[in-house]
Amino acid sequence: MNPSFYPSANKSCKSTRIIRKFILIKFGQVKLIAKPEFVIKSLLLFIICLVLVSCKDPGVKELDQNSLNATKKNDVSARNAGSFAEDLKPIIRYNFDTEIGSWYENSTCCPWSLSLNSLVARAGSGSIKFDLRREDNIQNPRTELGREPNNNQESWYGFSLFFPASFIKDPIEESIVQWNSRPDLKEGESWRSAPLFLGILNDRFVLEVRSDSNRITKQGYFSFNRLDLGPVEKETWHDWVFHIKWAYDNTGVIEVWKNGQLILSRLNQPNSYNDAMFPYFKVGIYKWDWATKATVGIDRRTMFVDEISIGNHTADFKQVSPQATPLPVTLASFTAAKLGLVSQLKWSTAQEVNAERFVIQRSSNAKNWQNVGEKMAIGASSNLINYAFTDQKPVKGTSYYRLKIVDKDQTFAYSSIKSLKF
Template sequence: MTFLKALTYVVLGLVSLHIAYAVAHYVVNNASFEPVYAENFEGSDFSKNSRVTMEVCCDHSMELTAPEGETGTAVKFRLQSDDSLIKNSKRSEYRLPAGHFGEEVWYRLRTYLPESWEDTEAAITVFQWHGVPDKLLFEGNRPPPTRLLFKDGDWYIPLGWDTRLLSNPWFELFGERRGTILWSAPAPRGAWEDWVFRITWATDDTGRMTVWRNGEKIADHDGPNTYRDLSAPYLKLGVYVPSWKTQPPDDVAVREMYFDDVWEVYPNKADTLPDDVKALIEAYRAKEASSG
């Protein structure tokens, strides 16, 4: 066998492996279309749902329970700074499959920070929509298009998007990467907060994102709102502190918080909706109509 022929086989093998990896990455991050996901954590083990992927390390990472003094059941996530790495970072989360472009989708999440939750400089992401990089184009992970994060006592909702075909710093043609802070405000302790996001994922002017907090509209964005990928972003929630991977904290080394009523709903594609989901969406649509 000549050197050139051997080199050709090696190159073809590497290309085939890369294509197989890219296809596998796409398949793993996607699932068959389901117009309604609505979890209230009452009377079921949500982690057994085929649409849920757990990203936890330990028995203490996740528990079905309620905050002290509260009734009902929620999911509590706990992250300790000495937990082992999950997906190459410090996290205790669960995630859903990738979403869909060009369709109106409603997300709801309720969050509860305990009274004992302390302020620190480390940024803590409590829910996010994570992009699905196009591995076929050698894209790596990027900051999530949007998320709710806690830092120095405040909530922040940053939004980023990239209209380029290839999200790499050295590829500056055919689009741009931009971002903004949609909203920020102090984060209360010892109380449930209700978050509703109405989103149409897109990398052009058809993109839409409206955010309500406890029934009050706090953000409205028209235009690009994600990366130009084959798949739309997927929802993750829990406790994620990436800085703990390289900088262990010298103060607060444990984080716990609660979630309830996690929804991902495509109302225009659903034949029927659960009564509580239908009532909430109708109420918010009525608010929008009455405000003009």
């Protein structure tokens, strides 16, 4: 009898031993040497044994608890060394001209919480507007978008922020951009404060950094640093670039550029928790103090965001910076005022580099624009230059105005939008 004809199965299965004892397979013929009903029952048991987990393949080696712990330890070491495969495209961009784009998290509650906006834009024709009101969600006062957690230890981030005049000074801190860290729930960890976030406190930008090398991080049990990053100016765009290499030991890196200038270089210091995944990017307004009604007299927060670029370790400053293509001029001011039945537009430049002209554009809906005039630029200047234009035929109702600033190589950018009612 050739043993190769026997069905392959685990010898620990009792029914298999019965089948082997009572069935003789030879040259494709089966000879029964037991009662038929007994053999049928044994065949059924044999089939069940093949598909049940209890009939384990003798070639599969199970890891004991020590092996599992060692594997987990190696994974954590590899994570902190940044040896995981990259799962982020070289550059991900959001310009918010026509759509919000794809996001992993959308923490909003109301129709007005998050919307595309055409009145204010850093570049292109629109931006995204975050609008948080105290009565929206008392238990979780936030309006935010978030990317998915990832295994990228080193990344680059660029974005532009705009705060209207209504964004008044608040003595209690609030978050506008954060890099949150997903807890290792299976290890018994729960949510903690973000290891890194950009916030606003008393009309100043602040950067908070938290870190902990322990495998399990509890809320409040971490190192903490708060860094001042300068004043919050209203009615103008703030361009930011962050270069981050995450680490819970002394190999972490945080570099920050504001409006093209390097303002922070925090090297060889911890900046994260010892989690299985690296922190992920979130943008939007989070006012945790509203849950306790701590702030008095501030019931609404509005912020505009544009030109978000996210890159992995292969990116650089120029690829993610909102200033990758510098504006031909630096606008010091741009105003619109009613002068009888006409519109009086005035603007000033603090600096001009290769500027060619200003195209004055008007719209009745802030979406469809027409050219109503031009002014030639000085072209090259580091002094304050004043310009003015009068629109003799404003639109009945609301007239929207913006400047199209054209460079000598015909590249261009847009100013913020002003409106007048007639």
